[in-house]
Amino acid sequence: MTDGDRLTRPLTKEPGTKQGDDSGPSTPTIRKPEGGNELLRRMKKVDPDQAKKYRQRSGQ
Amino acid sequence: MRKILAGIETEYGLLVEGYGADSQIDHSMALVRGYPGECHFGWDYQYESPRADLRGFRLERLAFDPVDAQFDAGRTYGEAHEIRSDRVLPNGARFYNDHGHPEYATPECLSIFELAKHDCAGQIVVMRAAKAFEKELGVPVHIYKNNTDYHGASYGTHEGYLVPRSVGFERLFKGLLPMMVTRQVLVGAGCVGDGSSKQPSYQLSQRADYLVEPANAETLYRRPIFNTRDEAHSEPKDWMRLHVICGDANMISSATARKVGLMKLAIALTEAEFAPIWEFKDPVRAFQAISHDLSFDFKVELKGRSWTNAYEILESYFAAAERLLDLDDEMKWVIDSSRQLLQDLRTNFSQFKREVDWAAKYAMYTDYIASESTDWRDPQLRAFDLEYHNADPEEGLHAALEQMGEVSPNPVQSDLLAALEGVEEPTRAYARGLAVSRFNDRLKGVCWRTLTFDIGGKPVEVDLMPNFEYPPQLAEAEDVETFISMLRGIQ
Numbered sequence: 392m393t394d395g396d397r398l399t400r401p402l403t404k405e406p407g408t409k410q411g412d413d414s415g416p417s418t419p420t421i422r423k424p425e426g427g428n429e430l431l432r433r434m435k436k437v438d439p440d441q442a443k444k445y446r447q448r449s450g451q
Numbered sequence: 452m453r454k455i456l457a458g459i460e461t462e463y464g465l466l467v468e469g470y471g472a473d474s475q476i477d478h479s480m481a482l483v484r485g486y487p488g489e490c491h492f493g494w495d496y497q498y499e500s501p502r503a504d505l506r507g508f509r510l511e512r513l514a515f516d517p518v519d520a521q522f523d524a525g526r527t528y529g530e531a532h533e534i535r536s537d538r539v540l541p542n543g544a545r546f547y548n549d550h551g552h553p554e555y556a557t558p559e560c561l562s563i564f565e566l567a568k569h570d571c572a573g574q575i576v577v578m579r580a581a582k583a584f585e586k587e588l589g590v591p592v593h594i595y596k597n598n599t600d601y602h603g604a605s606y607g608t609h610e611g612y613l614v615p616r617s618v619g620f621e622r623l624f625k626g627l628l629p630m631m632v633t634r635q636v637l638v639g640a641g642c643v644g645d646g647s648s649k650q651p652s653y654q655l656s657q658r659a660d661y662l663v664e665p666a667n668a669e670t671l672y673r674r675p676i677f678n679t680r681d682e683a684h685s686e687p688k689d690w691m692r693l694h695v696i697c698g699d700a701n702m703i704s705s706a707t708a709r710k711v712g713l714m715k716l717a718i719a720l721t722e723a724e725f726a727p728i729w730e731f732k733d734p735v736r737a738f739q740a741i742s743h744d745l746s747f748d749f750k751v752e753l754k755g756r757s758w759t760n761a762y763e764i765l766e767s768y769f770a771a772a773e774r775l776l777d778l779d780d781e782m783k784w785v786i787d788s789s790r791q792l793l794q795d796l797r798t799n800f801s802q803f804k805r806e807v808d809w810a811a812k813y814a815m816y817t818d819y820i821a822s823e824s825t826d827w828r829d830p831q832l833r834a835f836d837l838e839y840h841n842a843d844p845e846e847g848l849h850a851a852l853e854q855m856g857e858v859s860p861n862p863v864q865s866d867l868l869a870a871l872e873g874v875e876e877p878t879r880a881y882a883r884g885l886a887v888s889r890f891n892d893r894l895k896g897v898c899w900r901t902l903t904f905d906i907g908g909k910p911v912e913v914d915l916m917p918n919f920e921y922p923p924q925l926a927e928a929e930d931v932e933t934f935i936s937m938l939r940g941i942q
Contacts, residue, residue: 430815430851434835437848442601442833446472448551449516450462450606451670451696 456613462552462606464595475551482584494537495896503681505620514672541888543880558880567708572870597840598657605661608700612693626721629729633761638710640699641809643836651827659742684899685917702849704861712785727767879915
């Protein structure tokens with residue numbers, strides 16, 4: 392993330408949307424989070440390597 | 452429909468900055484031991500039997516993750532009770548170290564919403580201990596309520612349900628397996644990639660890639676969909692504890708309630724011999740296929756070369772329950788809200804993602820992918836995925852979404868704090884909690900099933916029958932002898 396406004400910018404595509412007939416479940420239209428910027432503020436603070444350095448013992 | 456007693460035990464992820472998994476047991480022990488709240492020290496293990504199998508035999512040994520064995524090379528940790536460092540809280544909950552993970556086991560609850568509240572309150576307990584440990588150690592300590600480390604290790608969020616022994620394994624397995632396989636559509640926590648970090652993708656379940664068999668008694672390695680561990684936590688002639696290990700840790704409390712409610716519906720139908728019959732060609736493959744299906748068709752192959760999908764399977768439970776069970780308001784909520792969500796998944800995802808963790812995350816990540824012109828291989832996504840589950844409300848991404856009103860709200864803080872002081876329902880957890888808060892100096896042993904007191908220098912054990920109603924008058928007992936007498940008088 393480099394720009395605080397990017398997450399509220401209109402999407403150019405809807406990932407996962409596929410074409411098909413109306414006979415079965417269809418992939419939904421996905422809308423972005425709206426509202427304040429607390430999520431963006433926290434996302435910016437996330438260390439990109441946090442998951443990489445996250446190693447755990449197996450539990451049950 | 453019978454009120455089904457249930458509990459949730461969550462093993463939390465623990466990251467101490469500057470340290471690795473080889474220090475995790477020492478750190479988890481120290482964290483639990485430093486819990487600053489009122490509690491009883493110790494646990495009575497005499498009734499535990501992790502190698503007993505519901506199918507009527509006993510394993511010689513439980514499988515152990517070989518990677519963990521490497522962490523332990525040349526190390527000793529002391530006796531089992533020292534390692535576990537058990538604490539019992541005034542609400543009847545158990546807080547301890549389980550294989551290097553701080554684990555909060557809720558008090559037993561009858562209401563799915565009470566249970567979801569206690570599951571949420573557990574985060575406060577673990578965070579209080581983590582903050583105290585952080586202060587002592589002098590380095591940041593992070594706590595995650597999730598089930599994967601993205602490097603091949605998983606740790607559990609287990610549900611326990613009190614079920615009559617007479618139902619038996621075969622009937623339970625057939626009646627519950629289709630629900631276990633499909634409920635992830637409504638209550639999966641979501642995961643970036645697979646468990647081994649090799650595949651750049653997204654899936655609904657955090658546990659799917661760690662399941663390798665339809666049924667067995669293992670939990671640490673070679674995990675099954677249906678766990679057959681037979682620890683009754685009550686009189687085994689009458690009861691069994693159904694140990695569900697294939698579910699995820701939910702951050703959205705309504706999802707926790709729905710997760711438990713769906714399983715209760717399936718248990719009730721199974722007890723009544725009304726559970727829908729679905730026979731998968733390969734249950735593990737079906738579980739994983741649903742988890743990885745981002746078309747949201749959720750097709751699964753059945754025996755006999757036929758196919759169905761998760762929508763039809765879930766609806767079959769709802770229809771059967773409505774037709775054949777006497778449903779209370781909570782179970783009606785489970786059915787109505789689940790049906791609505793299955794509809795929303797196909798037509799109104801903005802509403803769906805408010806109630807379902809995997810969907811809240813999926814919407815967040817697909818937005819990020821679009822805005823940053825990146826893809827699922829971006830390591831930032833996995834970092835976000837971890838931080839969604841950060842149990843610190845000041846840091847976690849789920850907590851941010853909740854603060855913004857983007858996901859359904861969890862119970863308010865005052866209710867969560869009250870839940871740490873005691874339980875509202877007349878379950879045996881009420882008696883256990885009272886024993887801790889009123890008579891801790893005389894309490895010599897605690898477990899799910901019994902309390903043991905020191906009376907005149909001799910141990911006196913009292914059974915806590917799981918199906919009894921424990922009256923509020925217990926709180927008025929003036930001394931421990933009266934308390935014991937009142938407990939023994941409950942029928």
